[in-house]
Amino acid sequence: MLPDRFKKFTRRLVWLFIACCFICYFNLEYLTDFFGKESQVIVNRFVINTPGCRVRFLRNPKKPVPFVEPIHVLQCNRPQLIAPRHKDGNNYFVASNVEENLQCKSWLMERQDHRSNKYILEREFNLSRHGNEPIQVDSGHQMFRIQCRNDENDIKYNDVIFFMPPPCEGQKKTPSYEQRPERLSVMILGIDSMSQMHFQRSFPQLTSFLDYVPHTFFLGYSRVGMDAYDNLLPLLSGLRPDELERRCLSVNKSTYDNCGLLWDTFKTAGYSTSYGEDTAQGIFMDGKAGFQKQPTDFYLHPVMLEMDKHTRYSLDANELINCSGGRQFFDVLNYFIDKLSFYMKSAPFFSVFWHSQGVKDYYHYARRLDVDYVKRLKRLLEMDILDNTLVLLMSDYGLRSDKYRLTYNGMREESQPFLLAIYPDWLQAKYVFAMDNLKRNAHNLVTPFDLHATLNDVMDLNLLKDYHVENRTEILLGYPPKKMPRGVSLFLPLPVKRNCDSAGIPSHYCPCNDLTEIPTDDGVVLRTARFLISSINGLIAPYDKCQKLRLYKVMLAYFVDLGESSFVYELRLRVRTIPGDGLFEGTARLTDTFHLTGPITRVNEYRSQSYCVNETSSKMYCYCLN
Template identity: 35%
Template structure:
């Protein structure tokens, strides 16, 4: 699954007619200007210059200028990128997405407490006149008694209760509900409903309490939108972006992914570990559950927080795609049971990998409504929530445009309810789009490695933790990773450690060489991809030199890559042997000088096409002492569809062409 100046230059505007102009306030010296132009945005970039004390003197430079950079530090320089660069504009168009079934004619509606029949819409259903409709309310839930914990679908277990009939409306008393309506035992309409009732807090630690240890603690909500680069967020969701900036959200310009798809980028964020380390820590093999893994929500749970984990797709669930998920229930509020049942029974409008509609509603909207419902239910309690959208953003570059109004309204609703006054909200992605024509461009490759992150802090945080806040501003222009988000979440559990004197004391320690650094501490300006835990293949700091695809280096690297692919599938006899057909691109990464214990080496990134299946693969290979070795994992740049139907392993699906 599915699955980044020392001198001042004058900002130049695009030669088009502006519709409107928003000039946003200076935030502790971090100045942002967003020009919304016919539903698009021009971005002005900041350049690295001086320590925190001089933040107020940073100046804006135009992204049009050749010498500008996304970030520029002694350790990392990321080129300046324009959201509507000439090589990118041809891929940007408003998507034509089908509307959900019964979008305006649904037979049922609901609020937080009731479900009712919309009698005005009965006319849209093929029924005899003067027929009385009866509906069946069935609650369902995730049973605690498990008949077979070794089952591959243990995370999908479900149990339904008896039917309760109603012919007008019914009061809701459950979290997950299925309602079927009809006449004379003939069903004509079915829909699923997701609620967020107050429930007893799950506790696995006898010292845990519903009162947070730090009573001044903030709610913490992390919301992800799959597969959107930082600049594609600008292109496709300008209203949401503008609202975030208006509220003072801080954007991480140098946020670099650390793995290929969703799973290896969320495990560092949620567990502080690479996915390859999980075998040693808590996940010994692919058929193991994740119940023993050290998720950050466990720490919040022990500190007296309610916890929630919700995704808008069961099929593409982060811990279920090619994996078995959880045997126990990982959080107080967990939507997997609901989403799986809704996908199976009323999921419709399947668009490549996912159903985008749950009956008459988009699945992403179901998730947004659920998050709002939880915030209403738990307004007097503390909440840690992790929520992930995938259904509309995973497969197509432009589909997020459809969600822009909804996410903007979602933020407004949280703001108007004053929930944001006591909440740290982090809106982010895992990576940019990983396949399609845009990935064959230089900018598309960089964007895929540079997802977006916006951090919105309550006003009281800025006032109480000034040094930590200023460090976050400074770090917005440093090289950062999902490991740093994890350290930041840990810091939000211990707000005393964010007081000015504590921050000053912590910066005197040797934390600066850590792979995981809280964004409330100053990240060193000399930080490199190596010290940040980013493989060279994913690093956006390197300069590149084009090579001829006919060169010996390109040929050797490509042949080694295909050899490696065949080694990956050699123990899976149903996968075909792959042959090199074409070298599409070859570049040399200028990584820097070899480290002290290393001899000279070169790194070549190649893009190849193989047969059978016409798979397109990208990888970085290191050449040292006549030997080739892979520097990171292998990316697939085109969709594999049903080519890998014969394997279940989430990684092998990228490489296997089934006989």
């Protein structure tokens, strides 16, 4: 009996040992956190692991970042006295919450050009604290500025409202989905300064909602330029800003009207088009040429411009989050999208909506948007708009300033914006090869140039049929590596040997390169730092009011690992300059001389230091003379 008992006891010990191994393996990250050691399982994990690029997994902070101040709940502190209402073909001002008698003026406006509106008609009306009937105004798409004063002549209400009546049968200019069932609409929902990791930290409810819709998260999406303009322009044009400058702006009197942006192409293909941002200093406006003519069928910028000039007030001390009346600028953008949803439901559309206020300046602000975006997508789902729409929920880069940006994770996240595609079920069922490629490409380097090629395919879904995908794949594979197109449709297989150079990603933004910290007092490091400062001074030399910068200290220095087969030597530095206490980062390639591998970026705020310069590309470098 003893041997049998011993055998049973031994078997139990073996099973217990195996169970303990499984428990330890699946809780290794927790155990290593508990004992204060880094988990090798996490450290060695790659989100991209191809012959051309390996991007390491970044761990989110387990606890709240201690040095980042929480943002308090901010609400507009003035009442929303008047709201627009459309009923039976007519537009009305509907007043509420009026606590005293008011004398009001309204100005009917229309867009004049990209920097101004013109007033067409002025009218006066009174509001009573005892109640008010709706005030009828003209019908159709209209924009009004309204100002109300009390008996003491104090301004009590100052706002801009606009009307977007739902489409009438006689007004439809685009073919309906019933007429063209093969049409796929496009909606780009942009959130400024949102990295992949920050999206995961800030949008838990939206992440849960995605379980109910088909979607793909692109882990290798990368920025290709410094700001929103540099990263959105390749999506809309397929070109870098300098290429568009040569091909279009230099011959079109410096406006974007005839540059062949995607909304122009979609409009020619029979789509309705719309574009809106929650700021007047938009992607194509802040120091840019703008549009002489209205670029899309529905365009929010004239409203935001009027608010910015006449009715804006700020919620925060830094004046980065703005209100008009009782609404934040972001609420105005949401209202614009809501009203457009009736048009989206009836006919194919191409739309771009971009949100930047608050989210690009405050680390914790993004968490306040989680529910808003769930509501947005839920409404699109309930209205069946998602049944015929490709939604790109995306960003341009990660946080570029704030204290979190100064951490190692913050520095790496800056070049890894999030990109998420939501699409209807029938797209996967009907275009199997194309959608399989799209899902596989989630684990390769992806850029805005690829999105441009992808959206061009959306205009003609015949290109997504299996035999077309096979033929186009053969053509793509036939290109020599150095002649591979910079932008490749995500419905085709991206080259497995794709690297940052072939994808059009400057080395300074390349997520594939590992960084090894080196001493900041090394001689080569100091020479590189002086080269960076000299490069900055060269950029501000044309501006007499900008002071020449000097190197105060090298804060960090990294050796950029470009792979075993590379004989190129690159250093990435963070330097502090005086005057102005600026923090700048740049990557320099060392050969016989120094060469920048991308723009030098500023990673701390400069606020009013550059008040004497209007050019956006130079403001971050300039410290103005007193």
